[in-house]
Amino acid sequence: xxxxxxxxxxxxxxxxxxxxxxxxxxxxxxxxxxxxxxxxxxxxxxxxxxxxxxxxxxxxxxxxxxxxxxxxxxxxxxxxxxxxxxxxxxxxxxxxxxxxxxxxxxxxxxxxxxxxxxxxxxxxxxxxxxxxxxxxxxxxxxxxxxxxxxxxxxxxxxxxxxxxxxxxxxxxxxxxxxxxxxxxxxxxxxxxxxxxxxxxxxxxxxxxxxxxxxxxxxxxxxxxxxxxxxxxxxxxxxxxxxxxxxxxxxxxxxxxxxxxxxxxxxxxxxxxxxxxxxxxxxxxxxxxxxxxxxxxxxxxxxxxxxxxxxxxxxxxxxxxxxxxxxxxxxxxxxxxxxxxxxxxxxxxxxxxxxxxxxxxxxxxxxxxxxxxxxxxxxxxxxxxxxxxxxxxxxxxxxxxxxxxxxxxxxxxxxxxxxxxxxxxxxxxxxxxxxxxxxxxxxxxxxxxxxxxxxxxxxxxxxxxxxxxxxxxxxxxxxxxx
Numbered sequence: 001x002x003x004x005x006x007x008x009x010x011x012x013x014x015x016x017x018x019x020x021x022x023x024x025x026x027x028x029x030x031x032x033x034x035x036x037x038x039x040x041x042x043x044x045x046x047x048x049x050x051x052x053x054x055x056x057x058x059x060x061x062x063x064x065x066x067x068x069x070x071x072x073x074x075x076x077x078x079x080x081x082x083x084x085x086x087x088x089x090x091x092x093x094x095x096x097x098x099x100x101x102x103x104x105x106x107x108x109x110x111x112x113x114x115x116x117x118x119x120x121x122x123x124x125x126x127x128x129x130x131x132x133x134x135x136x137x138x139x140x141x142x143x144x145x146x147x148x149x150x151x152x153x154x155x156x157x158x159x160x161x162x163x164x165x166x167x168x169x170x171x172x173x174x175x176x177x178x179x180x181x182x183x184x185x186x187x188x189x190x191x192x193x194x195x196x197x198x199x200x201x202x203x204x205x206x207x208x209x210x211x212x213x214x215x216x217x218x219x220x221x222x223x224x225x226x227x228x229x230x231x232x233x234x235x236x237x238x239x240x241x242x243x244x245x246x247x248x249x250x251x252x253x254x255x256x257x258x259x260x261x262x263x264x265x266x267x268x269x270x271x272x273x274x275x276x277x278x279x280x281x282x283x284x285x286x287x288x289x290x291x292x293x294x295x296x297x298x299x300x301x302x303x304x305x306x307x308x309x310x311x312x313x314x315x316x317x318x319x320x321x322x323x324x325x326x327x328x329x330x331x332x333x334x335x336x337x338x339x340x341x342x343x344x345x346x347x348x349x350x351x352x353x354x355x356x357x358x359x360x361x362x363x364x365x366x367x368x369x370x371x372x373x374x375x376x377x378x379x380x381x382x383x384x385x386x387x388x389x390x391x392x393x394x395x396x397x398x399x400x401x402x403x404x405x406x407x408x409x410x411x412x413x414x415x416x417x418x419x420x421x422x423x424x425x426x427x428x429x430x431x432x433x434x435x436x437x438x439x440x441x442x443x444x445x446x447x448x449x450x451x452x453x454x455x456x457x458x459x460x461x462x463x464x465x466x467x468x469x470x471x472x473x474x475x476x477x478x479x480x481x
Contacts, residue, residue, distance in 0.1 A: 010139055014203070015148055018138065019155040021087065021131050021199035024192040026156025027163040028098070028124060030274060031184045033248040035167075036101065037379055040113065041393050043178040044106050048383045048393055054110055056380025058117040059372050066125055066372070070365025071221075073133060074358055081205040083134035083361075090126030091196045095189050097123055102185025121372070127196075129368055133361040136345035137206045140440055142433045143289050145345045149338040150285030157277035157334065163187055164271040171264050223355070224362060229347050232425045233340055238370040239422030240301065240336040243415040245378030247308075250386065253393060254411040258404050260316035268319070269326045276330030284335035288342070294429030297339040301423025304332035305416045312408065336422070340367070343426075346436050353443055386410055 037055065040046040069086075076082045097120035104112070135148055163184040170180035224230060255266035288296040307328040314321045344367055348360045389406035391399055399407075 009141065009144055010148065012151075015138070015151045016155070017202040018135065018199055019148075019152040020195045021127070022152050022156040023159040023162075023195045024094070024188045025124070025127055025131065026159030027184065027188050027191070028094075029156065030160040030248075030270075031102075031163050031181075031188070032120075032124075033245055033375070033378065034251055034270070035163075035181050035184065037249065037383070038252050038393070039178060039181045040104075040108075041383075043176075043181075044104065044108060046108070046113065048387045050110050050113075052380050052383030052387075054113045054117060055383075056376045058114055058121060059376025059380070061118060062121050062125070062372055063369055065122060066129060066365035066369045067221075067362065069125060069129055070133075070362035073130065073361035073365075080200075083130040083205060084200045084203075086126055086130040087134075087196050087200055090123045090130065091192050092123075093119060094123030094127060095192050098185050098188045098192075102182055102188075125368060125372075129361060129364055131199075132341055132344075132364045132368075134203070134205065135341070136348060136360050136364070138203075140349065140443075142346060142436045142440075145342040146285040146288045146293060146338070147282075149341045150282045153281035153334055153338040154278050157274055157281065159191070160274045161271060161278070164267060164274060167267045168264060168271075177263065221362070224351065224359060224366060227347075227351070229350075229429075229431060230344075230363065230366070232429070233344055233347065234367055234370040236297070236422045236425035237340050237367050238374040239418045239425065240340070241371040242374035242378055243418035243422065244333055244336070245375050246382055246414040246418065247411060249379050249382040250407065250411045253386070253391070254407055257391075257399060258408050258411070259311075259314065259322075261319070261322075265317075265319050269322050272323055273326040273330035273333075276327045277334030280331035280334035281338055283331075284338065287335075288339065292429075292432050293339050293343050293346075294426040294432075296335060297343075297426050298423040300332040300335035300339070301419050304329055305419050307332065308412060308416055308419075311412060343429075343431070346431055346439075349436065349439050349443060350431065353439055353446075382410060382414070 037051050041048050041051050073082065073086055076085060078085050080088075097116050100116040101113075101120060104116075131152075135152055136145065138148055139145060166183040166187065167177060167180035170177065170183060251270065252263070252266055255261045255269065256263060261269065284296060284300060287299070291299065307325055310325050314325060341364075344363055345360070348358075348363050351359050351363065386403075386407055387393075389410070390403040391407050392403070
């Protein structure tokens with residue numbers, strides 16, 4: 001096992017103060033696919049076909065946003081930093097759209113739904129893209145990147161767990177499920193400015209020097225699209241988003257109508273699934289130190305699929321019998337995104353060596369784009385599919401056994417197929433710790449002839465000069481952290 005260079009390791013406090021910005025992002029990552037579509041379809045009375053169509057249309061309209069954002073982010077240089085500025089821009093956009101959607105009243109139409117979903121996903125894209133690219137620059141160490149994204153993932157899981165508690169609290173207080181969804185929205189609205197402020201106030205930005213042609217050329221863009229390693233990760237992201245996203249879209253319907261759980265029991269099981277990620281994310285990062293990132297991703301994908309195969313063996317309505325399966329799947333699923341994001345950071349180093357320019361924002365943007373396409377199909381395919389097969393989601397409607405069986409097949413087969421496909425995308429991966437170490441040696445040699453800058457936290461930037469030169473190699477001085 002190859003160890004990272006001295007100075008590559010960050011303090012836990014440094015990572016946590018950065019990772020805290022993922023709290024509202026993680027909350028929305030669960031609330032949007034699991035609760036918001038079902039809220040529109042059941043409580044607000046929007047037909048399933050319109051809900052699914054709106055989600056698919058918005059995702060398709062949104063596909064061009066991330067590459068443009070990535071290009072602009074990579075070329076952004078301001079007094080308060082690169083990614084920090086975009087995090088501050090994305091926060092109010094996200095808050096406004098969250099209010100419009102989570103506090104919506106019955107009678108809204110497709111235009112209202114599509115319009116505000118576009119705004120919501122714009123803010124979500126800015127925050128997720130800026131945070132991911134920023135996280136990739138915190139450390140250049142192969143193993144440390146797994147640790148950084150492991151903690152970022154764990155914080156996102158805490159956000160997801162928090163919003164899942166709201167329906168349980170709402171029920172105990174005699175509130176309706178729709179009030180529980182509104183509580184989720186208020187949590188996101190109130191936590192976003194606080195967590196983004198902490199991240200921006202307390203986290204530095206490392207700005208790598210330009211080693212080659214200063215302008216972005218079309219052939220550079222095309223090379224990122226067709227680069228084999230990036231293509232494999234893009235397809236892996238697509239499949240590993242579509243699998244759990246497919247399951248999330250049908251989760252409430254499946255566990256209540258097929259498995260006989262109450263809404264509260266289904267929410268508690270989902271809470272266990274999400275909670276497992278708090279343990280699964282850092283443990284997966286540790287496993288990656290031993291097995292390497294791509295083998296860990298393949299392992300978690302296989303284990304997730306095996307766990308999901310047991311869902312129909314659980315006795316109907318037996319809460320405790322469902323706990324082990326949900327914990328197992330949640331534990332394994334927590335490794336999907338963090339492994340891909342850590343692997344993208346490694347490929348980003350290779351790209352900078354090849355092109356002489358930092359392309360992290362654009363790399364993450366293209367990866368996010370693949371995830372958005374998958375998310376569009378997760379809602380846009382599953383809802384119309386089960387509706388076509390005879391399943392009706394309206395509250396109080398009694399579905400036929402045949403419709404329930406169709407729901408069961410859709411819930412199980414789709415996720416297993418796509419998750420295994422995502423794992424197979426990285427089979428035979430070659431950019432391991434040894435090769436990445438060679439890339440870092442070459443980058444550090446080239447960086448030695450340039451000034452490497454670290455943008456100070458925002459309060460320091462506003463109070464003095466915007467940059468502090470680091471005259472060492474490509475790994476920022478640990479004392480400066």
